[in-house]
Amino acid sequence: MSIVTVQLGQCGNQIGHEVFSALCRDIRGTHGLCSKKENESYQDSCKERFFCEEESAVPVARAVLVDMEPKVISQTLSLAASSGHWRYSSHSHFCQKQGSGNNWANGYSVHGPRHKEAIMNLVQKEAEKCDRLGGFFTIMSMAGGTGSGLGAFVTQCLRDAFPSSFLLNHVIWPYGTGEVIVQNYNSVLTLSHLYRSSDALLVHENDAIHKICAQLMNIKQISFRDVNAVIAHQLGSMFQPTHTAAGGSGYSRNPLGDLMETLVPHPEFRMLGLRNIPQMPENSLPYSTFSWPGLIKHLRQMLIANAQMEEGIDWQVRPPHPGSSIPSTNKPLHFNTSIANLVILRGKDVHSVDLGCFQDPSLYTSWLTPQDAFNAWKTPRAFNKYEKCAALVSNSQFLLKPLDSIVAKAWNMFASKAYLHQYTKFGIQEEDFLDCFTTLEQVISSYTNL
Amino acid sequence: AVSLPFAVGQCGNQVGCRFWDLALREHAAVNKKGVYDEALSSFFRNVDTRSGDNGPDIYKGKICSLKARALLIDMEEGVVNEILQGPLRDVFDSKQLITDVSGSGNNWAVGHKIYGCQYRENIVEKLRKTAEHCDCLQCFFIIHSMGGGTGSGLGTFVLNLLEEEFPEVYRFVTSVYPSGEDDVITSPYNSVLAMKELNEHADCVLPIENESLFEIVNKIHQMINSGKLGSIVKQNSLVTSSAGSSKTLQEKPFDAMNNIVANLLLNLTSSARFEGSLNMDLNEISMNLVPFPRLHYLVSSLTPLYTLADVNVPSRRLDQMFSDAFSRDHQLIRADPKHSLYLACALLVRGNVQVSDLRRNIERLKPSLNFVSWNQEGWKTGLCSVPPVGHSHSLLALANNTCVKPTFIELKDRFMKLYKKKAHLHHYLQIDGMEQSCFSEAISSLSDLIEEYNELDATKGGPRIYPSRLKIAV
Numbered sequence: 001m002s003i004v005t006v007q008l009g010q011c012g013n014q015i016g017h018e019v020f021s022a023l024c025r026d027i028r029g030t031h032g033l034c035s036k037k038e039n040e041s042y043q044d045s046c047k048e049r050f051f052c053e054e055e056s057a058v059p060v061a062r063a064v065l066v067d068m069e070p071k072v073i074s075q076t077l078s079l080a081a082s083s084g085h086w087r088y089s090s091h092s093h094f095c096q097k098q099g100s101g102n103n104w105a106n107g108y109s110v111h112g113p114r115h116k117e118a119i120m121n122l123v124q125k126e127a128e129k130c131d132r133l134g135g136f137f138t139i140m141s142m143a144g145g146t147g148s149g150l151g152a153f154v155t156q157c158l159r160d161a162f163p164s165s166f167l168l169n170h171v172i173w174p175y176g177t178g179e180v181i182v183q184n185y186n187s188v189l190t191l192s193h194l195y196r197s198s199d200a201l202l203v204h205e206n207d208a209i210h211k212i213c214a215q216l217m218n219i220k221q222i223s224f225r226d227v228n229a230v231i232a233h234q235l236g237s238m239f240q241p242t243h244t245a246a247g248g249s250g251y252s253r254n255p256l257g258d259l260m261e262t263l264v265p266h267p268e269f270r271m272l273g274l275r276n277i278p279q280m281p282e283n284s285l286p287y288s289t290f291s292w293p294g295l296i297k298h299l300r301q302m303l304i305a306n307a308q309m310e311e312g313i314d315w316q317v318r319p320p321h322p323g324s325s326i327p328s329t330n331k332p333l334h335f336n337t338s339i340a341n342l343v344i345l346r347g348k349d350v351h352s353v354d355l356g357c358f359q360d361p362s363l364y365t366s367w368l369t370p371q372d373a374f375n376a377w378k379t380p381r382a383f384n385k386y387e388k389c390a391a392l393v394s395n396s397q398f399l400l401k402p403l404d405s406i407v408a409k410a411w412n413m414f415a416s417k418a419y420l421h422q423y424t425k426f427g428i429q430e431e432d433f434l435d436c437f438t439t440l441e442q443v444i445s446s447y448t449n450l
Numbered sequence: 451a452v453s454l455p456f457a458v459g460q461c462g463n464q465v466g467c468r469f470w471d472l473a474l475r476e477h478a479a480v481n482k483k484g485v486y487d488e489a490l491s492s493f494f495r496n497v498d499t500r501s502g503d504n505g506p507d508i509y510k511g512k513i514c515s516l517k518a519r520a521l522l523i524d525m526e527e528g529v530v531n532e533i534l535q536g537p538l539r540d541v542f543d544s545k546q547l548i549t550d551v552s553g554s555g556n557n558w559a560v561g562h563k564i565y566g567c568q569y570r571e572n573i574v575e576k577l578r579k580t581a582e583h584c585d586c587l588q589c590f591f592i593i594h595s596m597g598g599g600t601g602s603g604l605g606t607f608v609l610n611l612l613e614e615e616f617p618e619v620y621r622f623v624t625s626v627y628p629s630g631e632d633d634v635i636t637s638p639y640n641s642v643l644a645m646k647e648l649n650e651h652a653d654c655v656l657p658i659e660n661e662s663l664f665e666i667v668n669k670i671h672q673m674i675n676s677g678k679l680g681s682i683v684k685q686n687s688l689v690t691s692s693a694g695s696s697k698t699l700q701e702k703p704f705d706a707m708n709n710i711v712a713n714l715l716l717n718l719t720s721s722a723r724f725e726g727s728l729n730m731d732l733n734e735i736s737m738n739l740v741p742f743p744r745l746h747y748l749v750s751s752l753t754p755l756y757t758l759a760d761v762n763v764p765s766r767r768l769d770q771m772f773s774d775a776f777s778r779d780h781q782l783i784r785a786d787p788k789h790s791l792y793l794a795c796a797l798l799v800r801g802n803v804q805v806s807d808l809r810r811n812i813e814r815l816k817p818s819l820n821f822v823s824w825n826q827e828g829w830k831t832g833l834c835s836v837p838p839v840g841h842s843h844s845l846l847a848l849a850n851n852t853c854v855k856p857t858f859i860e861l862k863d864r865f866m867k868l869y870k871k872k873a874h875l876h877h878y879l880q881i882d883g884m885e886q887s888c889f890s891e892a893i894s895s896l897s898d899l900i901e902e903y904n905e906l907d908a909t910k911g912g913p914r915i916y917p918s919r920l921k922i923a924v
Contacts, residue, residue, distance in 0.1 A: 097586035177812055179728065181825065223806075441922045
């Protein structure tokens with residue numbers, strides 16, 4: 001089944017480009033460490049999911065590019081084409097001249113309805129090119145105006161037009177000390193709207209990825225390109241083909257569906273975090289060796305202590321004692337409770353890995369058994385030159401504190417009524433804001449009480 | 451997206467002239483292939499002049515003849531005529547000019563009421579024609595001074611007109627405020643009458659003070675003449691230099707100061723014209739820096755002011771550039787933002803600067819700045835890959851800060867000094883359409899603005915009150 005990617009706004013388009021580049025680089029690589037047959041199967045599966053052959057010398061990404069100003073799309077298209085290894089379709093982009101001015105209301109209430117037909121036509125065309133449509137993957141930041149506002153509108157349109165397709169939104173959370181002054185407003189509006197239309201929200205936080213670049217990747221002058229490359233690597237480790245437990249032989253044909261089924265058992269809980277281990281500069285890879293027990297141990301502790309990377313993990317955090325009959329309120333403060341977890345293993349000796357430690361019931365909320373809450377997908381085919389690589393996609397309290405922080409800052413600003421006139425002039429009123437705050441406070445409450 | 455600068459009055463046109471000069475230089479430096487691109491189209495049309503000046507616009511392909519998207523308005527002919535005889539003559543055509551002969555006599559009422567009325571249709575018609583050539587008009591820039599008659603009076607009339615005719619297009623105003631020693635006696639009247647219009651009809655105002663420009667010019671002269679080894683400065687990197695390459699060209703007295711303002715406008719629009727990893731458009735500036743409609747006065751600072759030509763001298767540390775942006779030496783108005791309250795702050799960086807450099811410097815500088823309680827961490831940032839001519843990187847800081855209050859209070863005081871004695875009032879009241887109430891309303895508008903800043907200042911340093919959050923029934 002194929003996934004159609006919708007890249008929204010500057011961030012969405014910049015990241016989208018890195019993702020397709022990473023996927024393409026991976027399948028072209030000769031470091032698969034597996035049998036030729038396995039490798040070919042992997043390549044075919046990846047191509048089916050993300051690329052279209054068309055009558056083209058190079059694979060064509062299954063993507064629709066949307067932005068309200070032309071510079072980024074223009075750059076994105078030419079960067080892809082100049083790689084010589086893949087490209088975007090020449091007719092799959094939509095842009096305007098003006099931008100959304102970091103104004104969610106402008107993106108949602110003005111640009112959305114105005115350009116709905118044109119954008120959905122492009123999506124429809126991409127969908128029709130798929131033998132079987134597996135769903136949609138949208139990429140956006142929630143801080144600006146286009147990705148966030150127009151992105152929320154387009155998500156709704158996708159839901160309306162394709163009611164039975166899976167819809168995964170990749171949302172970038174901005175740096176805490178501003179890229180955009182009204183980013184917290186835009187975030188609150190975006191998240192609350194996405195929550196209503198999307199199947200799941202997969203989140204990356206700029207602050208966290210920045211730390212990975214600084215501490216693990218040893219990059220001195222970190223650019224957005226560096227940040228996006230790390231994000232693309234993490235997404236690739238989640239999206240590239242794997243064998244699911246129930247899949248039998250052959251790679252999973254329904255990646256988005258599988259993801260939703262394993263990770264979103266309840267509609268109130270849709271926020272997913274992604275972790276990946278190990279992460280290091282490419283030129284360090286030949287000198288490093290990894291053991292699965294070590295990687296798994298670190299990954300598990302990253303889960304329960306809510307660490308973003310394998311350095312600086314708080315090893316003091318422990319799950320509560322089993323057998324204690326008192327429910328969640330007794331859990332130690334810093335312990336990250338999960339609803340569902342998915343571990344994806346790639347590379348050498350994956351079949352021998354013991355994942356029992358992830359099946360400890362104390363990791364999970366009381367209303368799910370580990371059998372239901374935990375899943376593992378594997379492939380012996382190594383990813384992106386990493387001999388062993390483990391990804392964790394988690395529906396847990398990972399995002400509780402960051403979400404709470406954003407809502408608090410937005411609420412603080414809202415109480416003073418600052419910047420509201422910028423939104424009301426495009427049709428988003430105070431009541432609309434209140435609805436959004438209510439939705440998110442509900443989400444916060446639900447996750448807090450796990 | 452197109453930005454349309456309007457120069458009104460003598461000061462406005464002198465600055466405008468410098469602006470077009472430097473804009474051409476900037477685009478020539480970036481656009482090596484001579485192809486008419488998106489970046490150029492934001493300020494210039496590409497006209498096929500082979501069959502004369504009225505040729506059609508060419509939207510793609512080679513540059514034929516660049517014409518500035520501009521309107522030059524002056525009620526005297528001197529400045530505009532000079533522009534039309536100078537090196538920029540081919541960049542404008544007669545359809546973009548509106549001139550008269552007698553000037554406004556440093557009288558806001560003459561500019562606003564008499565010439566406004568007289569030229570209204572002419573202006574609207576030329577405006578529409580100019581707008582027709584733009585496939586997407588995003589922003590108007592008005593460049594003027596506040597103290598005189600044309601720039602101040604007719605300039606603010608045009609501002610009103612723009613709001614009426616094109617309500618959805620942003621209106622940015624670059625206003626040169628008079629100093630206390632201004633030799634135009636009635637400049638306080640003109641300025642306060644103009645302020646009311648700016649309060650009500652501008653989206654963003656960038657106030658400029660001649661003293662600040664003058665001090666920057668002096669600082670640069672001192673630097674060049676200090677004779678220190680290694681102090682050879684790259685001529686084209688001076689924030690005060692014109693595009694004309696010859697150093698022997700006698701620059702006109704205000705040219706250096708006006709070049710600074712021209713550079714401000716170039717930097718302000720750079721991220722809208724050129725690509726970068728985090729674009730910052732003009733509508734984003736308005737969105738992020740104006741929390742309440744009338745609080746739209748932004749303090750600007752530009753850095754660096756020059757680049758050393760000697761490659762053996764290590765280029766100034768990047769971090770120094772950020773520190774300089776928060777130093778009073780680099781501001782275009784005299785004010786003290788560090789001891790007042792920031793409502794919002796924007797940093798537009800150009801050149802080889804990445805997000806980590808931005809983050810590091812924001813973390814470093816933030817503790818010394820006071821931010822309003824509801825915007826403790828709000829910074830608007832932009833990264834544009836293309837640096838200005840002669841530099842490897844540059845920074846424009848725009849601050850919405852209560853430090854503008856003293857400037858406005860001083861203006862009010864100077865106004866009241868004259869007004870109490872009714873000095874020169876008759877020159878205004880004798881103009882058709884002018885009444886005493888125009889003055890009382892204007893001063894009232896200014897007082898209200900000052901009061902809004904007072905209320906915000908009162909919150910400075912106070913205890914942080916966290917409004918209680920919505921409670922959800924579990």
